[in-house]
Amino acid sequence: MSAITFPTSSTWDRVKGYTPPTRFLPVIATLALFVGLFGAGGVRYDGLADPQVLLSLLIDNAFLIVLAVGMTFVILTGGIDLSVGSVVALSTMIAAKTLQMGWSPYLSIAAVLATGTLLGLLMGLLIHYFDIQPFIATLAGLFLARGLTYLISVESISISDETFTQLAFKTVYFGEYYLRWTAIVALITVAIAAYVLARTRFGRTVYAIGGSESSAMLMGLRVAFTKVGVYVISGFCASLAGLLFSLYILSGNSLHAVGMELDAIAAVVIGGTLLTGGRGYVVGSLLGVLVLGIIKTLISFDGTLSSYWIRIITGVLLLAFVVVQRFATRRQS
Amino acid sequence: MTQMDVQPSETGTAAPTARTPVIEMRDISITFGSVRALSEVSLRLYPGEVHALMGENGAGKSTLIKALTGVYTIDSGTVLVGGEEHSFSSPAASQAAGISTVYQEVNLVPNLTVAENMLLGREPRRFGAINVRAMNRRARETLTGLGLDIDPASVLGEHPIAIQQLVAIARAVDVEARVLILDEPTSSLDSDEVAKLFEVMRRLREQGVAIVFVSHFLDQIYEISDRMTILRNGRLVEERMVSETSQLELVKLMIGRELEALERLDREPPNTEAEVGTPVLQALGIGRKGSLEATDLELFEGEVIGIAGLLGSGRTELARLLFGADTVDTGELTFRSERRRLRSPRHAIDRKIAFSSEDRKAEGVVGDLTVADNMLLALQASRGWLRPIPQSTRTRLVDEYIQALDIRPADPSALMRNLSGGNQQKVLLARWLITEPEVLILDEPTRGIDIGAKAQIQAKVAELAAEGLSVVFISAELEEVLRLSDRLVVMRDRRKIDERPNYDVSVSDVLEIIAGEARSEQQPEQQEETRA
Amino acid sequence: MPESPTLVQRVVRHQLMWPVLALVALLVVNVVATPTFFNIRMQDGHLYGNLVDIVRNSAPVMLVALGMTLVIATRGIDLSVGAIAAIAAAVACTRIVGAADEGAATTAIMACTYALVVCLLLGAWNGFLVSVLGIQPIIATLILMVAGRGISMAITDGQITTVNNSWFSDLASGFVLTLPLAFLVAVGVFLLTALLTRRTALGMLIEAVGINPEASRLAGVRSRTIIWTVYAFAGLCAGIAGLVIAANTNSVNANSLGLWIELDAILAVVIGGTSLAGGRFSLTGTFIGALFIATLARTIPNIGIPSELNYLFKAVVVIAVCLLQSPKARAVFRSRRGGPTVPTGPAAPVPAKAGSVA
Numbered sequence A: 001m002s003a004i005t006f007p008t009s010s011t012w013d014r015v016k017g018y019t020p021p022t023r024f025l026p027v028i029a030t031l032a033l034f035v036g037l038f039g040a041g042g043v044r045y046d047g048l049a050d051p052q053v054l055l056s057l058l059i060d061n062a063f064l065i066v067l068a069v070g071m072t073f074v075i076l077t078g079g080i081d082l083s084v085g086s087v088v089a090l091s092t093m094i095a096a097k098t099l100q101m102g103w104s105p106y107l108s109i110a111a112v113l114a115t116g117t118l119l120g121l122l123m124g125l126l127i128h129y130f131d132i133q134p135f136i137a138t139l140a141g142l143f144l145a146r147g148l149t150y151l152i153s154v155e156s157i158s159i160s161d162e163t164f165t166q167l168a169f170k171t172v173y174f175g176e177y178y179l180r181w182t183a184i185v186a187l188i189t190v191a192i193a194a195y196v197l198a199r200t201r202f203g204r205t206v207y208a209i210g211g212s213e214s215s216a217m218l219m220g221l222r223v224a225f226t227k228v229g230v231y232v233i234s235g236f237c238a239s240l241a242g243l244l245f246s247l248y249i250l251s252g253n254s255l256h257a258v259g260m261e262l263d264a265i266a267a268v269v270i271g272g273t274l275l276t277g278g279r280g281y282v283v284g285s286l287l288g289v290l291v292l293g294i295i296k297t298l299i300s301f302d303g304t305l306s307s308y309w310i311r312i313i314t315g316v317l318l319l320a321f322v323v324v325q326r327f328a329t330r331r332q333s
Numbered sequence B: 001m002t003q004m005d006v007q008p009s010e011t012g013t014a015a016p017t018a019r020t021p022v023i024e025m026r027d028i029s030i031t032f033g034s035v036r037a038l039s040e041v042s043l044r045l046y047p048g049e050v051h052a053l054m055g056e057n058g059a060g061k062s063t064l065i066k067a068l069t070g071v072y073t074i075d076s077g078t079v080l081v082g083g084e085e086h087s088f089s090s091p092a093a094s095q096a097a098g099i100s101t102v103y104q105e106v107n108l109v110p111n112l113t114v115a116e117n118m119l120l121g122r123e124p125r126r127f128g129a130i131n132v133r134a135m136n137r138r139a140r141e142t143l144t145g146l147g148l149d150i151d152p153a154s155v156l157g158e159h160p161i162a163i164q165q166l167v168a169i170a171r172a173v174d175v176e177a178r179v180l181i182l183d184e185p186t187s188s189l190d191s192d193e194v195a196k197l198f199e200v201m202r203r204l205r206e207q208g209v210a211i212v213f214v215s216h217f218l219d220q221i222y223e224i225s226d227r228m229t230i231l232r233n234g235r236l237v238e239e240r241m242v243s244e245t246s247q248l249e250l251v252k253l254m255i256g257r258e259l260e261a262l263e264r265l266d267r268e269p270p271n272t273e274a275e276v277g278t279p280v281l282q283a284l285g286i287g288r289k290g291s292l293e294a295t296d297l298e299l300f301e302g303e304v305i306g307i308a309g310l311l312g313s314g315r316t317e318l319a320r321l322l323f324g325a326d327t328v329d330t331g332e333l334t335f336r337s338e339r340r341r342l343r344s345p346r347h348a349i350d351r352k353i354a355f356s357s358e359d360r361k362a363e364g365v366v367g368d369l370t371v372a373d374n375m376l377l378a379l380q381a382s383r384g385w386l387r388p389i390p391q392s393t394r395t396r397l398v399d400e401y402i403q404a405l406d407i408r409p410a411d412p413s414a415l416m417r418n419l420s421g422g423n424q425q426k427v428l429l430a431r432w433l434i435t436e437p438e439v440l441i442l443d444e445p446t447r448g449i450d451i452g453a454k455a456q457i458q459a460k461v462a463e464l465a466a467e468g469l470s471v472v473f474i475s476a477e478l479e480e481v482l483r484l485s486d487r488l489v490v491m492r493d494r495r496k497i498d499e500r501p502n503y504d505v506s507v508s509d510v511l512e513i514i515a516g517e518a519r520s521e522q523q524p525e526q527q528e529e530t531r532a
Numbered sequence C: 001m002p003e004s005p006t007l008v009q010r011v012v013r014h015q016l017m018w019p020v021l022a023l024v025a026l027l028v029v030n031v032v033a034t035p036t037f038f039n040i041r042m043q044d045g046h047l048y049g050n051l052v053d054i055v056r057n058s059a060p061v062m063l064v065a066l067g068m069t070l071v072i073a074t075r076g077i078d079l080s081v082g083a084i085a086a087i088a089a090a091v092a093c094t095r096i097v098g099a100a101d102e103g104a105a106t107t108a109i110m111a112c113t114y115a116l117v118v119c120l121l122l123g124a125w126n127g128f129l130v131s132v133l134g135i136q137p138i139i140a141t142l143i144l145m146v147a148g149r150g151i152s153m154a155i156t157d158g159q160i161t162t163v164n165n166s167w168f169s170d171l172a173s174g175f176v177l178t179l180p181l182a183f184l185v186a187v188g189v190f191l192l193t194a195l196l197t198r199r200t201a202l203g204m205l206i207e208a209v210g211i212n213p214e215a216s217r218l219a220g221v222r223s224r225t226i227i228w229t230v231y232a233f234a235g236l237c238a239g240i241a242g243l244v245i246a247a248n249t250n251s252v253n254a255n256s257l258g259l260w261i262e263l264d265a266i267l268a269v270v271i272g273g274t275s276l277a278g279g280r281f282s283l284t285g286t287f288i289g290a291l292f293i294a295t296l297a298r299t300i301p302n303i304g305i306p307s308e309l310n311y312l313f314k315a316v317v318v319i320a321v322c323l324l325q326s327p328k329a330r331a332v333f334r335s336r337r338g339g340p341t342v343p344t345g346p347a348a349p350v351p352a353k354a355g356s357v358a
Ligand SMILES: Nc1ncnc2c1ncn2[C@@H]1O[C@H](COP(=O)(O)OP(=O)(O)OP(=O)(O)O)[C@@H](O)[C@H]1O
Pocket: B032, B033, B035, B036, B037, B055, B056, B057, B058, B059, B060, B061, B062, B063, B064, B104, B408, B409, B417, B418, B419, B420, B421, B422, B423, B448, B450, C340, C343
């Protein structure tokens, strides 16, 4: 192929002619649309263009980012995890209850993370070794986690532990702008996940399973380990998200995070990941969360809408976004 | 059971260890539900030999291979590895033990790059992280060793099936293996690629690797193999030295009777009277960006056009455009003087055009439906869902084609995915014949089909053409194209470079046509690569 | 296994065997807890009793699940059914309330027809997003799931609307030929669906599209139309379900009507043996699955499980039923191989023959 010589072209021509690899297109489209939405909002509403709004977006959605990261792993294998919302609730409840019982905050954190990871492991085992469809196994997980939450307490328990409240408000300043610790944890999670997916055997096996599980098996890859692994990761991420969430609202409640799994799934899909597996990036999921966040922010900036209009407009924005993204990516392929 | 005691030929360095087989399978039986796929089959594999596994479609070759590599659980029988009893619980386990396998259908992941597909599970790493650069470099080296110029960083799914098959081979030969298993690796390869593959196989044989080779091309078997094991209906027929068995004898062993269909293979003079009147199908300058340059083609009633060309020459792309599987960017199609833009296969099917794709697994087989449903899918689709095919017609059509094409098992309610590769191909052919098309576009219709069935299918095509059906016949196997076609179209570099009536055209003529132009531009570059 | 299967073997291998078994097991648990559980009495020409309640209550989930089965068979999923049910109820109720003669039969019929047409359109909208625009089903239907409740609230103006129309409430509490009307409606839709898919070629084409979309396209299957139809049908079914639910309370609460019914419906579909990966589907399985869900809901109070443990119990039952259905799980438990090895999965661990080393 190299034998064919290019007609002489200027650098500018080449820059103009540059097309990014098609697999990045969905993420790029998401980014462009996010910027567009943000820009449009900035023109429409005073104060939205402030960079702090962006940072607040990260702060307010830290838990969802972590949740979406775990979900990305699962969806990349072609699975789904419906239990994460309930695991978030369970995590807030365990944290609140153990702190109320006087546990050390670190022990309490460990208990939360261990529970989530264990639940993920159980679901992963069910899915891989007993061939139970992910949707159903994790639906059972959803019921189980929610049920455990009720079992611990039907009432809401508030968190007043000092370490927790301090952690909750710990802030890093960049000049006049600031970021909470929770957001930084979320960003670190994204970075680690991106590295694992792109640069480790485990990560590449995740993609291979999503591409074709039977082929991955015939290729002699560690299908069982990886498939169970993604649910463990998702369970861990869900409990970490649960911790961030309890730092965010400082209480444990069995009604927390109802339906949050759908937000996480939506974020992942908006970020350009295919639900059938094998294609997508965590960075996309991060952007997906930000898109959902900016939609909420736009609506709250307006401030005049009644509750049902908020839902309708969320739906419409979601629709506009998905359709535009779809066309942006289809034209190329 | 007659088991002749033959030892492998004394090839190179392998002779001293030749007495103990690396792999020995004894009396292996496997049952699927009520189907006995294998009964008491044995196989001995010595280091430094190429061992051909022979048998008709559905004889149990792939099943035996999968039993060895741990995909299927063995019902009874034992497997000895290096003289010790050992059976593998999973493909990963057999791979770890030095058995490297290319399964019959391409089993790679389409969403990852070529390099990743080759090295998945053993990627070069640096500080624990996959070193993408080193991975691509290594992949390129292996590919170049096979004489291939493929960008290792390109996504596998974007390549045609033949390239994917080559990548699967590259993956298998890239490891240090004691045993290499190749289940129909050459079914979609051109003679060039086959030659390169054989080079690699010979080299590995010298190094003492034991190779299992499955192919329905007898010439290839005779060229490369030392010994063979012949299966029929899931039973062992015989173990033989290749050099001591004539082709005729082999065929007799495989099918259990004389093959009279083989005699029909001689060529009839081309039917040139067909080229009068209006063509059934006329393509004027059809092309598509990145896959085919503007091409003209005329197809007359009762005529068979053979399309010859190397891999990636645009032969498949042309077929897809004729059928509307892809949409054209330029040019137009005329059907019996009606101009049409084909926006979907539906449009083509409505005009009685049928197309059997080269990618059986992805574009043909509907695995979880029955054989009967698979056969009737196209007919039913064109009738629309409201007019189901009456039960009596269903039974009649299905039984007729199961018989005509000798599909095994002859059970209309068997699940398609449980059929052997060759039998699936026959069902797909039946799917289109049932629609009674006027134009039949066949892209590699005899891939993976055993020699008896291949003759049957060729005879069927010739018969239909004599009745007025127009056929576009594409195959990597030039002999087959020449045997069947009235007119010959040669393609290269995504365009048509030659078209002529098929009078006394020989394989070497075609190769010359292809190479004639090729030599001037491409040859030096290619040579450079193979030397590297 | 060379001899032809005996009757017992055929029953054991039948795909509906496990859902039926699960349902029977659940009923047995109930009878053990309350021996009078099966009692049915006749009053005013109507049947009353736990079983009657179960079939009556199963209607909404069954309706939704029937539409869902077809959607799932095409490799899709419809999350918006709950919202669509809420919209149907809202439309019907507001029209009844706004009608000149609130209690008339024609009012009820017109209102319901109107509501169902709206649902058909909403379903078609989902189908449009999936089949024409090519948006992933889960996200395409998520849009309506989010917006739908808002729309429903907008229709009822955020109020709980109460209606007063005996014809309408008959949809949930009426009886025909001693049986609850709601159940008969569900059975009617079930029979109609079965007829439409199995007596025509629709079922086979739906399965083909679900199993291998590309092969189906090349075989000339109009997959776009099929997908579109299937979502529209799911919308219609959800609409009927919404009407039944609203008729049950004679009111509509846009916020809670049909909340999470999509999960119950999907569960019913899966318990009935249809794979979420698309392809082959079983309407009878779904029918039984829906009865199972309704029985489960009845079981929880009947055997006296405290409400905090609701979810836990449900989780355990779901896992148990799925394990029962999974051939792999059965193989592991029996630790002996029964049927064929799953060809795509790794071979199930099998005790090796004496002497061989695993
Ligand atoms: N998973 C399965 N379930 C049921 N039957 C099967 C399964 N796999 C293979 N068979 C049956 O076993 C027999 C042997 O099939 P196999 O694939 O080994 O044939 P083959 O010799 O490789 O043929 P081909 O040349 O066509 O590839 C066939 O009759 C096939 O239908």
